[in-house]
Amino acid sequence: MKIVSIYSLLFVFFLSACSKIDNYSGPNAAIKGSVIDNLTNKPIQTEAPNGFFIRIEENHSNATPRNFSGKADGTFQNTAVFAGSYKVLPINGAFFTPDTAIVNVSGVTTVDFTVTPFLRVDATATTVSGGVVLKYKISRSAASGKIMERKAVAFQSDKVSSTVFNAQVTTNLSAIPDEDILDTEFTDTITGLESGKTYYVRVAAKTNNSNNKYNYSEIIQITVP
């Protein structure tokens, strides 16, 4: 009994010496913004979660960079950031990487980036029985890699992308000169859609870029007759 009590006393002693409550506050600042097309002044059209990432890194030489994913509409938001100075950069998207921004984050801080996308796609949609006809042009304001592929996709929610679709029409463009592609108005007909259902359609186009990313047209909502 005596032995036990001595040990218990020792134990209590050690515990009290060790216990220090972590009373630092959690991350309470946020960073948000948009990645904006320099010609249209609208956020870029992309996909989520693989459209682009935001790299955020504390503004000192010994920091570990962390990435978070941007949204399909070209915006991004991270609501769990400690207040402080950061280097911020959108990366791995279908656009020329812009310059790093140094941002003082406190409260909710907004930072926008203006970028030049590899390609722009403007599309219009006309429904037909059991399908949809997409007419579109591919353009660009600065040349990067060869234009490799165009792809019209349809899906039953607005998550539609190059990998998420119910039906698609893909055309390999690798053998066609870029000048000809940029001069052409393309027409693709997506078939096999269910009548009476709502679909979201868009067109993707891809250059030969090291991250294999697509540029997109805006999403068009249709109801198939």
Add this chain to the structure above:
Amino acid sequence: MPVLVLTLALPLSFTSCKKVLDVQPENILQDETVFSDESAVNIYLATLYYDLPIEDFTYIVQNGFDKSGTCFLEQLDGEAILNIADDKNSIGDGTWVSWWNYTVVRNVNHFMDQIEKSSFSEQQKNEWMGEAKYIRAHYYFGMVKRYGGIPIVKEVQNYTGDNLEELQIPRNTEKEVYDFIASDLDEAISLLPETSIKEKVNKYTAYALKSRAMLFAGSIARYGNVNLNGVVGIPAADADHYFQLSYDAAKAIIDSHKYSLYNKEADKELNFTNLFLDPDNPELIFVKSYHFPEKGHSWDYRNLPFGQRSPEGSGGRINPTLELVETYDYKDGSQGKLKLTDGSGNPIKYANPLDLFRDKDPRLGASIIVPFADWRGTAVDVRAGIIDGANTVTSGSFDDEYKGMKVIGSSGIGGSNEVSQTGFYVRKYMNPSYDPATIDTWTSSTQYIEFRLGEILLNYAEAAFELGENPDAAWALNQLRSRAGVASLSDGDITAGKVRNERTVEMAFERQHYWDIRRWRIADGLMNNTQFTALMPYYDMQANAYIFKIAKVGYARTFLPQLYYERIDPAEIAKDSKLIQNPNY
């Protein structure tokens, strides 16, 4: 009170401990003891061999090496899907095949260091050093094919308390890592003996790994993109250089005439089946042996056809896809599409269902159990249902009967939880001499072949094709095709597609295809919201014959482009801030 005294004594004893801790523990062998005794060195070496990243029967996706489980590499690359409702809804997020292992690199570096210092004969030291160089190259190849460029560590690192900075090494470029592998293998080639037992490496094993690794480097240079300043990707201008290294290494093995293709049986299908089961086999260059009960594996337990599975359960886990089955040509060399319908689109009625596969490449029957093929003397009855006039009868249970006939057979499509998804089962490496009643996890002793002459010929053919030497490519492919019993190709037939198809069918389920579609950079096109296909055999009662339908099964797979490189575990980056993450993670 004695306790209290002891407690007080403890802090005192800490201060005087220093000398005590310098005493060597008596239950752990010290380096001086190990590296002065030949048998102890061989035991150390055995551990280095054991840690080779060989993706054999016990390599399980998401679990790693030497594990039990049901998700195999074939289920990620379109060769097959998992049978249990194909319950994975993804083919990975960049962590499923990860293997970042600097522990084993340290072990082999330490081995080299100690052998160098030891007092064994020069000849003995050279042989061990050759094995160690091979092993280190194999470790690095296991990592570079996953992550791209990784830090090259050639020496044992020691932490002295204040040198953390110098131990943190940035990633080398992918090209530098492949060059390092080539140079280690060149040294291994000059040091290793001409022959060895199959479980140990010799000169030609080093050539074999070199031909495989350099083929990877060449393809990545030709088909990949350079990113992160070369940390991933290899400049396109270097493609020919690496293909030439691969070609030369394969040629050294072929010209040595030390190995020959397995050709013991007149029956081509039996011959190709036994190639993987017969340990007395002149084609084998390097194998991983198993011996139950000391060390077995579970290939048979996992993959027996349902009707003949072990009383312990499981079975039929890997279901080959119709896409893979149709990759096998016909014997006359014509394209391998199965003849399911006649000219006007009506299903062809087969009185003998095996006639659907008549005249296919004999490697099909040797690698895959097709519906109604033989397993241990019994036809594997795979039905999707029975057609009785206007009625089509299907069932969710292997036990249901219709007019005296089992609706889906004992191994068919649609039964219970454990369904056959595609109608096909694996035959390669399955050992028919095992009585199913004795099969359980870890009971199989079949050897796993890491290198065989067949792969060397395929490496040679692919490197030759990439270098524009089509006659050499045709020669090598025809060695394999004539052994298999398929019509030869002429020089003019050689295309990337032919070379790759031959590799796919010859080496199905040999754990290369997954890496092949990665290095060819075709995986994202192959699996873009893609479902694979099942063959559905129905018995037509009136016609007393079988018809075959097809159906899309399993989840739709998408291979995202970032999966060409694995994600580096953020915990590793936290330890070494000089590491940079791969793109898109």
